[in-house]
Amino acid sequence: xxxxxxxxxxxxxxVLCLVISTTAALYGGEIFxxxxxxxxxxxxxxxxxxxxxxxxxxxxxxxxxxxxxxxxEPGHSGFAHFFEHMMFRGTEKYPGxxxxxxxxxxxxxxxxxxxxxxxxxxxxxxxxxLERVMELxxxxxxxxxxxxxxxxxxxxxxxxxxLKGLSNPFSxxxxxxxxxxxxxxxxxxxxxxxxxxxxxxxxxxxYSKSFFKRxxxxxxxxxxVAGDVKPSRVxxxxxxxxxxxxxxxxxxxxxxxxxxxxxxxxxxxxxxxTLPILTIAYKSAVSFDPGNIEMAACLIMGELIFGETSxxxxxxxxxxxxxxxxxxxxxxxxxxxxxxxxxxxxKESDISNIENEIYKAIGYFQKHMVDKKELEDLKSNMKxxxxxxxxxxxxxxxxxxxxxxxxxxxxxxxxxxxTIEKVSPEDVWKAANKFLRKEKRTVVVLKGR
Amino acid sequence: MISKSLYTAFILxxxxxxxxxxxxxxxxxxxxxxxxxxPTISFxxxxxxxxxxxxxxKEGLAALTAAMxxxxxxxxxxxxxxxxxxxPMAAYYSSAVDKEMTIIKGxxxxxxxxxxxxxxxxxxxxxxxxxxxxxRIKTNTLNYLEKTLRYSNDEAFGKExxxxxxxxxxxxxxxxxxxIQSVKSITLEHVRNxxxxxxxxxxxxxxxxxxxxxxxxxxxxxxxxxxxxxxxRPVEKPKPRPINGLExxxxxxxxxxxxxxxxxPIDVLRGDKDYYALWIANSWFGEHRNxxxxxxxxxxxxxxxxxxxxxxxxxxxNGWARQFPPANVSRRQQIFEIWIRPVLNEHAHxxxxxxxxxxxxxxxxxxxxxxxELTKRFLKKYYLHYASTTxxxxxxxxxxLFYGIDDHLKKLPEMLDMLTLDDVxxxxxxxxxxKNMKIVMITKNGKELKEALVKNLPSPIKYATxxxxxVLIEDKEIEGYRLKIDESNxxxxxxxxxxxx
Numbered sequence: 001x002x003x004x005x006x007x008x009x010x011x012x013x014x015v016l017c018l019v020i021s022t023t024a025a026l027y028g029g030e031i032f033x034x035x036x037x038x039x040x041x042x043x044x045x046x047x048x049x050x051x052x053x054x055x056x057x058x059x060x061x062x063x064x065x066x067x068x069x070x071x072x073e074p075g076h077s078g079f080a081h082f083f084e085h086m087m088f089r090g091t092e093k094y095p096g097x098x099x100x101x102x103x104x105x106x107x108x109x110x111x112x113x114x115x116x117x118x119x120x121x122x123x124x125x126x127x128x129x130l131e132r133v134m135e136l137x138x139x140x141x142x143x144x145x146x147x148x149x150x151x152x153x154x155x156x157x158x159x160x161x162x163l164k165g166l167s168n169p170f171s172x173x174x175x176x177x178x179x180x181x182x183x184x185x186x187x188x189x190x191x192x193x194x195x196x197x198x199x200x201x202x203x204x205x206x207y208s209k210s211f212f213k214r215x216x217x218x219x220x221x222x223x224x225v226a227g228d229v230k231p232s233r234v235x236x237x238x239x240x241x242x243x244x245x246x247x248x249x250x251x252x253x254x255x256x257x258x259x260x261x262x263x264x265x266x267x268x269x270x271x272x273x274t275l276p277i278l279t280i281a282y283k284s285a286v287s288f289d290p291g292n293i294e295m296a297a298c299l300i301m302g303e304l305i306f307g308e309t310s311x312x313x314x315x316x317x318x319x320x321x322x323x324x325x326x327x328x329x330x331x332x333x334x335x336x337x338x339x340x341x342x343x344x345x346x347k348e349s350d351i352s353n354i355e356n357e358i359y360k361a362i363g364y365f366q367k368h369m370v371d372k373k374e375l376e377d378l379k380s381n382m383k384x385x386x387x388x389x390x391x392x393x394x395x396x397x398x399x400x401x402x403x404x405x406x407x408x409x410x411x412x413x414x415x416x417x418x419t420i421e422k423v424s425p426e427d428v429w430k431a432a433n434k435f436l437r438k439e440k441r442t443v444v445v446l447k448g449r
Numbered sequence: 450m451i452s453k454s455l456y457t458a459f460i461l462x463x464x465x466x467x468x469x470x471x472x473x474x475x476x477x478x479x480x481x482x483x484x485x486x487x488p489t490i491s492f493x494x495x496x497x498x499x500x501x502x503x504x505x506x507k508e509g510l511a512a513l514t515a516a517m518x519x520x521x522x523x524x525x526x527x528x529x530x531x532x533x534x535x536x537p538m539a540a541y542y543s544s545a546v547d548k549e550m551t552i553i554k555g556x557x558x559x560x561x562x563x564x565x566x567x568x569x570x571x572x573x574x575x576x577x578x579x580x581x582x583x584x585r586i587k588t589n590t591l592n593y594l595e596k597t598l599r600y601s602n603d604e605a606f607g608k609e610x611x612x613x614x615x616x617x618x619x620x621x622x623x624x625x626x627x628x629i630q631s632v633k634s635i636t637l638e639h640v641r642n643x644x645x646x647x648x649x650x651x652x653x654x655x656x657x658x659x660x661x662x663x664x665x666x667x668x669x670x671x672x673x674x675x676x677x678x679x680x681x682r683p684v685e686k687p688k689p690r691p692i693n694g695l696e697x698x699x700x701x702x703x704x705x706x707x708x709x710x711x712x713x714p715i716d717v718l719r720g721d722k723d724y725y726a727l728w729i730a731n732s733w734f735g736e737h738r739n740x741x742x743x744x745x746x747x748x749x750x751x752x753x754x755x756x757x758x759x760x761x762x763x764x765x766x767n768g769w770a771r772q773f774p775p776a777n778v779s780r781r782q783q784i785f786e787i788w789i790r791p792v793l794n795e796h797a798h799x800x801x802x803x804x805x806x807x808x809x810x811x812x813x814x815x816x817x818x819x820x821x822e823l824t825k826r827f828l829k830k831y832y833l834h835y836a837s838t839t840x841x842x843x844x845x846x847x848x849x850l851f852y853g854i855d856d857h858l859k860k861l862p863e864m865l866d867m868l869t870l871d872d873v874x875x876x877x878x879x880x881x882x883x884k885n886m887k888i889v890m891i892t893k894n895g896k897e898l899k900e901a902l903v904k905n906l907p908s909p910i911k912y913a914t915x916x917x918x919x920v921l922i923e924d925k926e927i928e929g930y931r932l933k934i935d936e937s938n939x940x941x942x943x944x945x946x947x948x949x950x
Binding site for chain 2: 125
């Protein structure tokens with residue numbers, strides 16, 4: 001991407017940063033409204049700092065570029081998420097209870113989450129606690145230590161989380177969708193993992209140590225700090241606390257998904273009551289790449305065909321009121337995943353008709369070019385949505401975490417919006433014909449009792 | 450005689466005009482929060498009406514009416530056109546109805562505020578009340594009540610039913626969305642009349658925050674001045690029926706885990722000294738989604754029984770989806786609530802015992818000096834996260850108006866400095882208890898659980914994994930901890946029969 005240094009002031013700060021560290025640099029973009037500063041330590045640990053007004057609050061995101069995608073060994077699905085839990089069990093220096101107590105003393109808001117492509121540990125705290133947080137966080141990432149008993153107890157909490165999800169029809173449906181749509185790739189299991197693997201987790205203490213050793217390494221982790229901080233101070237502390245972290249990342253051997261050559265269909269029964277949920281998912285061929293016009297076209301296409309300003313939405317949701325909602329998730333992942341359409345159908349007898357309406361809408365976009373104004377309105381929506389969501393350090397960091405997981409950096413933000421800006425009606429037409437094909441789709445229908 | 454009558458009529462008319470003009474001169478109350486550095490503008494227009502104003506048999510009317518303003522056509526635009534107009538701005542407006550408050554809220558980038566404001570004002574002043582919009586919203590509401598609430602999220606189901614059980618027979622005694630039969634009976638005419646009665650100039654407060662100009666505020670004010678004047682009679686504060694012992698509702702449905710909610714009314718509100726004392730006590734006992742919570746430590750951390758365990762002194766809707774309390778759910782009557790996230794069905798009795806035992810320890814012993822100091826230090830900074838955006842701070846300012854206090858967010862740290870351990874432990878003794886509570890459990894086998902509860906059967910827990918000796922010793926105490934539950938205080942209901950009428 002074209003990194004733009006957009007003012008003399010920036011250049012001045014840039015020079016100052018160079019004085020502090022030869023590897024620290026200042027960046028600013030065309031869309032992304034904040035300047036940011038980067039530094040990479042000798043061990044490959046990258047730190048990105050985004051100073052912004054925040055009344056003394058700092059958001060501190062440690063992004064491990066490992067998620068359920070990386071669980072390639074059979075019988076070990078759900079481990080990235082499980083490990084997210086284990087990271088709160090402490091070290092010899094700061095055992096779990098001590099870590100909790102110190103975080104409590106700081107009044108920090110600390111939590112974590114896991115998805116396909118990342119495990120993210122995030123804290124929000126007052127700026128005066130920066131060094132203490134960096135000491136604690138660097139310690140647990142380098143020296144995590146837990147007993148087998150603690151490991152087994154945490155497995156119970158994870159199982160409880162899985163069971164909690166079973167009362168939600170969308171969790172049940174999504175689990176079946178991924179399992180059906182994928183044959184080899186690790187996206188076959190959801191982030192929480194296969195039930196049988198979760199049940200077996202308590203027996204995998206030794207494996208858990210190997211998981212930590214392979215993935216929790218500086219080359220695979222990015223620290224993103226946003227808020228009321230001075231970059232030079234963050235870099236200095238990063239060197240002090242993370243500088244001794246040893247390299248050792250072992251990249252996973254992710255199986256390549258074979259080409260799908262025929263439509264797949266499956267029905268799921270839900271034990272509770274729900275309106276039927278129809279899901280149609282197309283196997284995508286593109287992974288996340290902010291400069292890829294096909295990927296940007298997919299993102300746009302999902303909204304154009306199924307978004308709330310689409311004709312289909314207007315017909316099915318507002319005019320005919322045959323579905324409670326319809327929406328599409330055509331975003332991309334680190335590896336090619338699914339372009340998915342979800343809809344909740346009001347009458348069971350109408351499911352196949354609704355499915356046909358969806359194919360008709362897709363067919364229209366495969367034959368016709370999208371209206372230019374609709375396309376421009378969508379681009380405007382995407383731009384303003386992104387900008388409006390950048391109102392707190394936590395939101396800024398939270399919005400960038402996925403980008404970091406997929407690209408290892410945030411430079412791609414400006415490139416992504418620049419690519420989106422370039423998408424033409426013809427690009428959308430091409431994407432509709434290339435990706436939304438019958439032989440690439442998986443259809444899942446969930447019905448309640 | 451005639452001239453005297455005319456004179457009297459004239460004086461009367463003059464008086465009426467004076468009243469009207471006084472009202473006009475005074476104008477609509479406004480809560481302002483200018484933030485020049487914020488590139489957006491937030492609106493929160495508060496109507497002093499909520500689900501407590503739903504007429505009997507028409508529960509859900511307030512929520513349907515508000516949705517007909519923000520999810521439907523206006524006299525100027527079809528709803529589909531409104532969506533299209535808002536779309537390029539990435540702006541929105543929506544409504545939120547709680548027991549006592551209705552908020553029409555929206556947020557827009559300052560570049561787009563002029564176009565946006567017209568749509569926002571039209572939604573409030575000129576709803577079209579079209580049949581097709583009404584049918585869509587009503588059907589969606591019924592789907593939520595019939596299916597989603599009862600069958601998609603056992604925790605939400607249990608929490609909602611807890612409120613219903615505590616406030617049954619009062620204006621708080623139904624979900625804001627209503628009840629299945631009552632929603633079915635609501636017509637568009639009911640909505641029109643409810644709007645005319647409650648969406649009035651005398652019932653509205655304007656909240657605006659962010660990077661707005663005086664002309665934007667002036668336009669909004671002048672527009673809302675067009676609402677008709679009408680003072681509605683306030684609904685009396687709900688008086689929940691006294692709870693007699695431990696009153697249990699077991700909701701039977703096909704589920705592999707049991708969600709548990711426990712609660713009782715408390716007479717403490719923001720602004721009261723004891724509110725802040727209980728704020729400290731509750732934070733130590735059950736801070737929402739925080740591993741520092743004592744309940745969390747006992748049930749999840751030491752035993753791995755579930756995903757989390759928390760407690761509350763104010764309502765905290767949608768807790769599974771948010772970290773911090775929402776704004777504008779202010780109420781004159783609050784409850785103390787314990788939320789035990791789903792545990793295995795066979796662990797339900799044990800988990801209930803563990804939670805109530807911890808509550809008893811809190812009430813009987815209070816918190817220690819060490820816990821008091823630690824919790825104060827925690828809250829002193831943690832409260833800073835409550836309102837990190839302009840929109841949330843605006844929401845808090847509106848809540849201040851509701852409770853008649855100056856600045857809740859400012860008062861929180863001040864009270865932390867002022868309160869003593871005695872204050873906190875006295876407040877615990879005064880307001881919390883463990884003998885008279887409502888308990889709701891969403892579970893699979895109600896009959897079996899009822900028998901275990903009523904007979905006070907031991908509930909030994911078997912873990913899939915070994916536990917430290919200390920935990921196992923305590924487990925022995927928990928498994929036999931006496932819960933005094935009379936048979937007549939336990940009712941078993943089917944999920945299908947809840948929220949019907």
